[in-house]
Amino acid sequence: MPIARPRRNAVRTAASALGALSLLVALSACTDSATDTAPTSTVTPPSATTAAAEARITIRGFVFLPQDLTVRPGEQITVHNNNSVSHTVTATDGAAFDTGDIAPGQSATFTAPDTPGSYAFICSLHPRMKGTLTVV
């Protein structure tokens, strides 16, 4: 008879261990389902930043980058002069747009024409620098 007690205790310990184990399984099942849903909720729309990108021309080494830029009518275009001398972005066709002198390391902004078309531009200080602004 004295042997029955430790055996009953052993059974009780095993039962409580099983209970703890099933609790762990339930908990891990919970966290599994949580990690399953997490990646889908953090996905961001892919084209949102592309559409909002600003029109920009960078001047580097006496070259407009890009040389051919397409924008919407009336869009703001930022010109950054990354060279060590002043430059301009000046339409060759009348007074469509002209940034005036942009000092080294500085930026200027101009507004694209409202009329769709192709507008050639140069640097008025260095007319061999050429580019084209296309308004669509």
Ligand SMILES: [Cu+2]
């Ligand atoms: Cu220039």
